[in-house]
Amino acid sequence: MYVHMHKEGIFPNNYTYPFVLKSLSDLKELKLGKSVHTHVVKWGYVCDIYVQNSLLNLYASCGEIEFCQQVFDEMPQRDVVSWTVLIMGYRDCGKFDDALVVFEKMRDSGVAPNRVTMVNALSACANCGALDMGVLIHDEIRRSGWEMDVILGTSLIDMYGKCGKIEHGFWVFQEMKHRNVYTWNAVIRGLALAKSGEEAVRWFFIMERENVKPDEVTLVAVLCACAYSGMAEQGREIFSWLMNEKYGFPPGVKHYACMVDLLARSRHLEDALRMITEMPMEPTKSVWGALLAGCRLHGNQELSEFAAWKLIGLAPRNSAYYVVLANLYGEMGRWNDAEKIRALMKERGLSKDFGSSSVELEDQKDLLELLR
Template sequence: MTGGLPPPLRPSTAPPPPSVTRALHAINTCTTAAALAPIRGAILGDRALLRSTAVVSAFFLACGRLRHLDPALSLFACHPRPHVFVFNSLLRSLGRAPARSPLPLFRHFLRCRGVRPNRFTFPLLLTSLSSLADLRAVHCQVVKSGFGPDLHVRNALLARYADCDPDLAHAEQMFDEMPRPEVVAWTTMITSYRNRGRTFHALATFRRMLAAHVAPNRVTMVAALGACAAHCAVDTGIWIHEYVQKQGWEMDVVLGTALVDMYGKCGKVSDGMHVFSKMAKRNVYTWNSIIGALALAQDGKTALQWFSRMQNDGVQPDEVTLICVLCACAHAGFVDIGRKIFNLAIQGEYGFQPGIKHFGCMVDLLSRSGHLDDAFRVVETMPSQPNAVIWGLLLRGCRARGDSWLSEHVTMRLVELEPENASHYVLLSNLYAETGRWQEAQGILHWMKKKGLRKDAGWSLRMLEDKSKKYTTDGLHFRDGVYI
């Protein structure tokens, strides 16, 4: 017996049968869903085509490309012994969040004799799952099939648990059970915490990863910078920036935008501008980060200058850009400029129609500047039903300007919109009391008590200073003419 390795395998030089070549050409050039059914019939009618993994896999992928999966599912159901490569192609054709669960297909595949999943099957299957019950069922099958220790499969499981589990309990348990999590697993947890608003946990996990001597990658840093921005953890954000510079990483558009956004939301707009100037490529999200930071800093003049610069550079504004610009106008009191930009959006100048947030910004701009009648007309002419936030913005302007009549009208709209919200009735009672309509104010409070509506308890500095006293209200008392 000779030692060493066997001779290398050589690819077959035999050409495929003509029927296979014709079928592949028909599948790859298929452009309509109506043509899939005849191709399926041809495959079922020719055993050579049905045995060809290339033909069947190409057909499944064509069904996914044309978003018409019924022919693929029916062909799979008729296949006596599908190769694992064929089944994996079917899973690829399903894509993310399919209309039906892929578990019945997986169970059918497992019942076929002589076939079993491989390490690529489970990640493809997991991406199609959306419920915890299905995910746990597949997890059990992963363990039974012996793929539990596989790094690729384990990371895919963790990612799906992180996506499907609202409180991340299952993902946390799985992560804690990993003997030595690598960077992909750490990044999954950091990103999941950030996406759920648990920024403290995201940053704590980031620090744990560094303490475990696991080197972060670009995706890790982008997720951590998002948590820094939401948590105002500027020191950690600066440390990440310094780490990126020491590693000599290229400041690509994703990482650069994350840094610009972090600096802007942490109040260091000039540092964000410096990062912006060093970026070779920028996209609309990069520009939005700068303009949004200036709007947050209430520097409306500079925000508008950057908006003009963005357009001069040929970058098309999107919905978020207009929200940032209109907010900047509202804080700076640039009523005419805000009107002009909003009207251009209405005319389709920016390629989209304003949404409810744009109308809200416009109502806020006009209300802050005292143009209450114009703000009311904007609300009344909205294409969609104004929500409580829109009416609340108008009400704030009315209260600030002392317009009691319009304040009462807007509050009545809020009552109609949210009849179970006790705070609207309290506000209406206060409005009556401020204008000397005591009986009407008292009547509303009595009606609230009869209906069992109570305003949520509030706190004051006096209550915190004197903890020995208990402050309560039955909902029917006034102080200085205002309900407390």
């Protein structure tokens, strides 16, 4: 339509561009968006705040945070939307600390945040463990007298859960007049991260009694909780319900990863391997990483070797897996094989950081990603 306007000799105005840029933002059409940006400059609408906010949203949605920041820096005036879009842009591209820096600058500038701002800032806090900032945001929400709606309340619970303070999340939960499946997921996920398996399972059953239908994320959270807390039989039972499609969907790769982790931690290594071979999809790093960690924990060197090679095949640039395999060969007295791994690392240009000889941290990171 925009192109048709040009062909018909109809000139765009400041009301045209926000609609055009919003469409391009939704479609993530960066190249076309940049072309429209040149038109904005050409027709003299570059100082219109609504057009500028639309440009910010385009670049943020396309992951071009540098362009987004540049547009923001060139704005003669900024409103709450301008600041919020920039915070969202940094959050979406994983630069959580930068998102919080922008949030602090916004507060210093005297622009009052709105609910959308707070939700994005809380998400950044949750993902980088910025508990102190999260508490400050919560205090500011209280002072503002805002009702604890579903989105804001769920964001607070998620932040407290991921920052290791799920007990504070319960207070928020009690304040909320309305809750949805995402709210319950945030509570169960927070308990899983706190390794409070029994409590997570209890809340899972309360959720069902409240007639809130669990989704895929709920089941990942409760299975992870069972794995972390050594609740093998409970985890098996819940997974069997999932297999029987009690919840209306089959298990996905994340559910299998949780179950492999649960079985491997509880010394059922052969069962864990059998589950991997019977999966209806290709095993991921999280799946093989869970098996490897369990095998290392219980001293099964043969299966450890098998899992380590699978991980190297999936992530050939990750030196941690080579290190584990080389050290494993050392423990087995297979010094020639250990030397071959070192040579393979050198051939592939990987760092010989043999000081970090455990895959546990890498495995833990993969498993925590399941709960993000």
